[in-house]
Amino acid sequence: MERHVPAAIRSGEIRVWYQPQVDCYTGKVIGAEALCRWKHAKLGWVSPGEFIPVLEEAGLIYELDLYVWDRVCRDLQRWNREGKRRSVSVNLSRFDIRANPDIAGFFRDLLRSYDLTPDQFRIEITETFYVENSAILISTTEQLRAFGFRVEMDDFGSGYSSLHMLKEVPVNRIKLDLHFLTASGDMEKSRTIVSYMVQMIRSLDIEILAEGVETAEQARFLRSRGCSEMQGYYFFKPMPEEEYDKLSEFTEPITG
Ligand code: C2E
Ligand code: MG
Numbered sequence: 311m312e313r314h315v316p317a318a319i320r321s322g323e324i325r326v327w328y329q330p331q332v333d334c335y336t337g338k339v340i341g342a343e344a345l346c347r348w349k350h351a352k353l354g355w356v357s358p359g360e361f362i363p364v365l366e367e368a369g370l371i372y373e374l375d376l377y378v379w380d381r382v383c384r385d386l387q388r389w390n391r392e393g394k395r396r397s398v399s400v401n402l403s404r405f406d407i408r409a410n411p412d413i414a415g416f417f418r419d420l421l422r423s424y425d426l427t428p429d430q431f432r433i434e435i436t437e438t439f440y441v442e443n444s445a446i447l448i449s450t451t452e453q454l455r456a457f458g459f460r461v462e463m464d465d466f467g468s469g470y471s472s473l474h475m476l477k478e479v480p481v482n483r484i485k486l487d488l489h490f491l492t493a494s495g496d497m498e499k500s501r502t503i504v505s506y507m508v509q510m511i512r513s514l515d516i517e518i519l520a521e522g523v524e525t526a527e528q529a530r531f532l533r534s535r536g537c538s539e540m541q542g543y544y545f546f547k548p549m550p551e552e553e554y555d556k557l558s559e560f561t562e563p564i565t566g
């Protein structure tokens with residue numbers, strides 16, 4: 311698989327898709343996460359859950375992410391020109407930081423070269439990386455913030471969600487992973503945990519977005535707890551850029 315990555319990027323087998331994020335109070339699309347998709351000539355659709363870890367191991371994730379970030383910047387620039395100013399969240403692997411220790415400076419230059427402002431680029435870093443590599447990730451986050459980028463802690467709730475990290479890491483937003491929190495076990499306990507997490511994160515003055523929202527019931531529950539930003543199959547699945555382009559700015563809000 312790893313041998314084919316450069317060719318797959320060149321030939322367009324690997325593409326960037328967008329999953330819209332919504333504010334459930336208004337139904338407004340507030341952003342999107344860039345997620346790559348690989349339609350392999352022989353294997354068909356290969357999920358990022360399978361190939362991202364392989365690429366990370368093979369030292370190739372940076373190459374893929376360079377392509378993804380560039381593609382996102384091109385799309386953002388085009389939308390700006392069309393008068394549709396948007397912002398996009400991209401995933402940053404800890405191997406990207408290893409490959410380029412000045413990743414903050416790199417992003418600053420990249421965005422400048424496309425005439426974009428840093429607030430249009432949100433950088434997602436997985437919770438687990440923060441716990442494993444806290445010193446480097448905290449300093450990277452500080453640098454990114456100093457340059458005006460928004461930083462988000464991805465998959466919160468899926469690993470050893472460290473309360474200490476919440477205190478130490480200056481992230482703008484936390485992406486609460488509903489899938490891990492509600493996939494199994496006692497639902498009443500899951501709801502209590504989610505409820506208090508939302509309350510705690512908001513009290514810390516950190517923004518919160520729930521990801522993996524699959525049902526109206528989940529959306530209504532989150533809304534009732536004061537979490538308004540959501541991403542998940544209930545609203546939209548990841549979609550190719552052409553489809554995201556045509557998407558209307560509003561969807562149905564969640565009521566009561
Ligand atoms: P992630 O960053 O946490 O992205 C969210 C994942 O949840 C995506 O999986 C998305 O398709 C999926 N998802 C969204 N809504 C729902 C839902 O309602 N239910 C369920 N069950 N799943 C939902 P995807 O696209 O398969 O990506 C998996 C992971 O691979 C991502 O998790 C991210 O960590 C990584 N990844 C994807 N694209 C890239 C990339 O371009 N670069 C890097 N470094 N990592 C990437
Ligand atoms: Mg992510």
Ligand code: MG
Nearest residue numbers: 464465485521
């Ligand atoms: Mg996530």
